[in-house]
């Protein structure tokens with residue numbers, strides 16, 4: 001039996017996952033901070049940029065990503081780059097820079113020490 005020599009290419013080049021988790025117990029959650037609007041905006045921007053589809057970018061919903069203290073958060077794979085965004089202009093910047101050009105938006109990076 002032969003060993004695989006290289007990882008198979010992914011169906012999508014990148015995924016961006018948005019935490020859309022909502023809590024009703026008073027604890028902080030990304031849904032309280034515009035996560036659904038950010039997800040919707042990202043999805044339409046990616047589509048408008050011609051980035052949606054196989055070999056390109058998939059915008060995904062996620063449950064809690066366990067970094068609530070830094071929320072709202074989104075994470076881009078395969079790089080594993082975490083973003084904490086504030087508004088839709090931040091989403092535009094992530095799309096235009098990271099998803100279109102592959103350039104990480106340093107100013108929006110989630111502080112590494114922030115978790116749940």
Ligand code: FES
Nearest residue numbers: 019030065067068
């Ligand atoms: S609620 Fe969004 S990371 Fe936990």
